Amino acid sequence: MERSQWGTRAGFVMAAIGSAVGLGNIWRFPYVAYENGGGAFFIPYLFALLTAGIPILIMEFTIGQKFRGSAPLSFFRMSGKKLEWLGWWAVFVSFIISCYYAVIIAWAIRYTIFSFNLAWGSDTEGFLFNEFLHLTVQPGQTGGIVWGVFIPLAFVWIITLGILFAGVKKGIELANRIFIPTLVVIFLIVVLRAVTLDGALMGLDAFFKPNIEELMNPAVWVAAYGHIFFSLSVAFAIMITYASYLPKKSDLTNNAFITGFANSAFELLAGIGIFAALGFMANQQGVAVADVAAAGVGLAFVVFPQIINEFPGFNGLFGALFFLSLTLAGLTSLISITETYVAGVSEKFGISRNKSLAFGGGLAALISILFATQGGLYFLDVVDYFINQFGVAFIGLVEVILVVWVFRKADMLKGHADAISDIRLGGWWKICLGIVTPIVLGYMMFGLFKVNLL
Numbered sequence: 001m002e003r004s005q006w007g008t009r010a011g012f013v014m015a016a017i018g019s020a021v022g023l024g025n026i027w028r029f030p031y032v033a034y035e036n037g038g039g040a041f042f043i044p045y046l047f048a049l050l051t052a053g054i055p056i057l058i059m060e061f062t063i064g065q066k067f068r069g070s071a072p073l074s075f076f077r078m079s080g081k082k083l084e085w086l087g088w089w090a091v092f093v094s095f096i097i098s099c100y101y102a103v104i105i106a107w108a109i110r111y112t113i114f115s116f117n118l119a120w121g122s123d124t125e126g127f128l129f130n131e132f133l134h135l136t137v138q139p140g141q142t143g144g145i146v147w148g149v150f151i152p153l154a155f156v157w158i159i160t161l162g163i164l165f166a167g168v169k170k171g172i173e174l175a176n177r178i179f180i181p182t183l184v185v186i187f188l189i190v191v192l193r194a195v196t197l198d199g200a201l202m203g204l205d206a207f208f209k210p211n212i213e214e215l216m217n218p219a220v221w222v223a224a225y226g227h228i229f230f231s232l233s234v235a236f237a238i239m240i241t242y243a244s245y246l247p248k249k250s251d252l253t254n255n256a257f258i259t260g261f262a263n264s265a266f267e268l269l270a271g272i273g274i275f276a277a278l279g280f281m282a283n284q285q286g287v288a289v290a291d292v293a294a295a296g297v298g299l300a301f302v303v304f305p306q307i308i309n310e311f312p313g314f315n316g317l318f319g320a321l322f323f324l325s326l327t328l329a330g331l332t333s334l335i336s337i338t339e340t341y342v343a344g345v346s347e348k349f350g351i352s353r354n355k356s357l358a359f360g361g362g363l364a365a366l367i368s369i370l371f372a373t374q375g376g377l378y379f380l381d382v383v384d385y386f387i388n389q390f391g392v393a394f395i396g397l398v399e400v401i402l403v404v405w406v407f408r409k410a411d412m413l414k415g416h417a418d419a420i421s422d423i424r425l426g427g428w429w430k431i432c433l434g435i436v437t438p439i440v441l442g443y444m445m446f447g448l449f450k451v452n453l454l
C-alpha cells in the first residue's frame with residue numbers, strides 16, 4: 001500500500017510544532033527558567049537547543065524520512081534488529097505518556113467550563129483535590145471512577161482517535177492546521193491581557209532577572225537539557241514517525257530549525273504571560289512573586305484559578321481562554337504520541353492502521369481510566385516521575401551513542417540531509433550529537449543514579 005503523506009510542507013511543520021508545543025511549554029518552562037537562573041537560564045537553554053534539541057531533531061527527521069517507517073521499522077531498516085528495540089522502547093514510553101497526558105487534557109477541558117462561573121470558589125486547592133478529583137483514598141488505591149474526569153476523558157479519546165482514524169493528511173494535518181493557529185491567537189490574547197495587568201512588571205522582573213552565578217551550577221545545565229528534550233518531543237519516536245510521511249525531497253534541516261525555534265518562541269511567550277499573571281496576583285495579595293510561583297498541576301489548576309478569581313472584569317472569559325489554550329496545546333501533542341504507537345504496531349504486525357488504532361488507542365484509553373479514579377492523581381505522579389527520570393533523556397542518550405558511535409550512521413544521515421537541504425550540516429552537527437550531547441546526558445544519568453542511591 002502507498003505510504004500516507006502530508007499534503008504540504010506547511011502541514012508537516014505545523015504537525016511537528018503541534019507535537020512540540022504542549023503542556024510542557026505552558027506549565028513547565030516558565031517555572032524551570034525561573035528556578036534555574038531566571039534571565040541567565042536562556043544561556044544554557046539556547047546551548048541545549050542548539051547542541052542537542054535541534055541536532056537530534058534533524059537526526060530523527062532524517063531517519064524517518066529516509067527509512068520511511070515509524071521508529072522501530074526505521075531503526076530496523078537502518079541497522080537491523082540490534083537497533084529496532086530502541087524504537088520499541090521509545091514507542092512504549094510514548095504509549096504510557098499518552099495514558100496520563102490525556103487525563104490532564106480532560107482536566108483542562110473541565111476547567112474551561114468551570115471558568116465561566118468560577119466554579120472552584122475561593123479555596124482552589126481544596127476544590128481541585130476534594131471536590132473535583134475526590135482524592136479521598138490512600139496512595140495505591142483506586143477508589144471509584146470520578147465521573148467529572150471520566151466524561152471529558154472519553155471526549156479527549158474520541159477526538160484524538162477520530163482524528164487519527166481520518167488519516168495523516170485528512171486527520172492529523174488538518175487538525176493541526178486548525179488547532180495550532182487557533183492556539184496561537186487565543187494564547188496571544190491571554191498573554192497580552194496578562195502583561196497589561198497591574199503588577200505584571202513585577203512578575204516579569206522576577207522571571208527575567210538574571211542570576212548569573214547560577215550559570216556555574218551544573219544542575220542548571222542539566223535542567224536546560226532535560227527541558228529541551230521534553231519540550232521538543234525528541235527521543236520519543238514521534239518525530240521519526242511524523243517525518244516518515246514526508247515526500248522524498250523535503251528540506252529536513254530547515255524544517256527542524258523552524259520547529260525548534262517556533263517551539264521556543266511559544267515557550268518564551270508562555271513565560272511572559274504566566275509570570276505577568278503571577279506578578280498581578282502577588283501584587284494583589286501584597287506578597288512576593290516567589291510566594292506564588294509554581295509549576296505543573298499546582299500552577300495550572302490551583303494558582304491560575306486564584307488569579308482568575310481576582311481578575312478585573314471578564315474573568316470567566318480569561319479563564320476559559322487560558323484553559324482552552326492548555327487543551328489545544330495538549331491535544332496536538334497527544335495526537336502525535338498516539339500516532340507513534342499506532343503506526344509502530346500496524347507496521348510491525350502488518351495489520352491495518354485502523355485495527356492498530358482500535359487496539360492500541362483503545363488500550364491506552366482503557367488504561368487512562370486508572371488516572372480518572374479517586375486515587376488517580378497518585379498514580380499519575382508516580383508514572384510521570386519514572387517516565388521523566390528514566391524515559392526521556394535516557395532514550396536520547398542511548399540513541400545518539402548507538403547511531404553515531406556503535407552503528408556509525410552520522411555521515412550517511414548527514415549526506416542524506418545535505419542532499420535535500422539549503423542548509424549544510426557542518427562539522428558542528430556531528431560534534432554536538434557525538435560528543436557534547438552524550439557527555440551532558442551521561443552526566444545527567446550519573447547524577448540521577450547518585451540521587452537515587454542516597
Ligand code: PHE
Nearest residue numbers: 020022023024025230231333
Ligand atoms: N512536547 C510536549 C510538551 O511540551 C510533550 C510531549 C512529550 C509530547 C512527549 C509528545 C511526546 O508538552
